[in-house]
Amino acid sequence: MVKNIAVIRGDGIGPEIVNEALKVLNKVAELYGRTFNYTDVDMGGCAIDKYGDPLPESELKKCVESDSVLLGAVGGNKWNDVPGNMRPEKGLLRLRAGMGVYSNNRPAKIWKQLSDASPLKKEIVDKGVDFIIVRELIGGIYFGEHKTEGDTATDVLRYSEAEIERIGRIGFETAKKRNKKLCSVEKSNVLDSSRLWKKVMHRLAAEYPDVELSDMLVDNCAMQIVKNPAQFDVIVTENMFGDILSDEASMITGSIGMIPSSSLGSTTCGLYEPIHGSAPDIAGKDVANPIGTILSAAMMLRYSFDMNKEADAIENAVSKYLDEGYRTADIMSDGMTLVGCKGCGDLIVKYLTKE
Ligand code: IPM
Ligand code: MG
DSSP, X not given: OEEXXXXXXXXXXXXXXXXXXHHHHHHHHHHHTOEEEEEEOOOSHXXXXXXXXXXXXXXXXXXXXXXXXXXXXXXXXXGTTSOGGGSHHHHHHHHHHHHTOOEEEEEEEOOGGGGGGOSSOHHHHTTOOEEEEEEEOSSGGGTSOEEEETTEEEEOOOOOHHHHHHHHHHHHHHHHHTTSEEXXXXXXXXXHHHHHHHHHHHHHHTTOTTSEEEEXXXXXXXXXXXXXXXXXXXXXXXXXXXXXXXXXXXXXXXXXXXXXXXXXXXXXXXEEOOSSOOOGGGTTTTOOXXXXXXXXXXXXXXXXXXXXXXXXXXXXXXXXXXXTTEXXXXXXXXXXXXXXXXXXXXXXXXXXXXX
């Protein structure tokens, strides 16, 4: 089976982490007799330098026409002063919107080998951290009108019932496949858009009687994630709340460098990216952790290509790598063996076997 993957290396550590993920995909192809074709796509700061545009239409087209997109990271201080609508991040937002990937799935799970890396107390970690944040990705304040007039700036937060309903369904469907607990997070004590969010979630609940729905205000949720993360199974929330809560959730797992994500819309063509940024301070130094990107590639195989065995093989290879005591700098601890970005990718390739 031939799959065409659009590959966006991006900026900062993007190119190095994507290289490691491609090595892993190539090994999967070899072991399982698959063919992955890669098409390079320029997006982010590198595209601004080359075309004066963070995502030219021709580059977006390559993504929309692919079977799925693998992305490293975009952005960096170098482009801080470009106007808002030309920033590297704008390329990412246009890509998400252009692909119509409204549902972003961000797992927060503590690998047993890394339980010491969590900043939380052992008794909290031991209760288990394994939940998913389902973040609405192409609406809300990110995509409302942005304007600056004189000394006043405005960003519009707007959601329609239809936008809330489609992400709500993903939340319920995700919970249905897991422990059947869905927590809808909003700020309904202040925002109209959140009151609508809550109303739509409760209306949908009637269609999913086997899923237990609860509501939580976003500020309380931020607190509960560090106080008692074991209470969560699936969290469904709007774009900006999901952005903030997913960084928080990733940190309690030990390292943001370990967390993959999938973004899907109404087709199987998805966007797969680690949730961390481009980390320009460590770019090109061979110290970045490529596991978030490698696991994103595994998610691509599982959710877009229906290659579950291949995805399991990658996840098992990552687990074996951790079992053997290898660590990149971000998760390094006493008694472990420090490896660089390339070394990490090589070892995961080495541990990849056909089950
Ligand atoms: C993320 C990032 C992006 C976001 C930025 C880079 C625009 O923080 O994927 O979480 O805010 O969505
Ligand atoms: Mg973010």
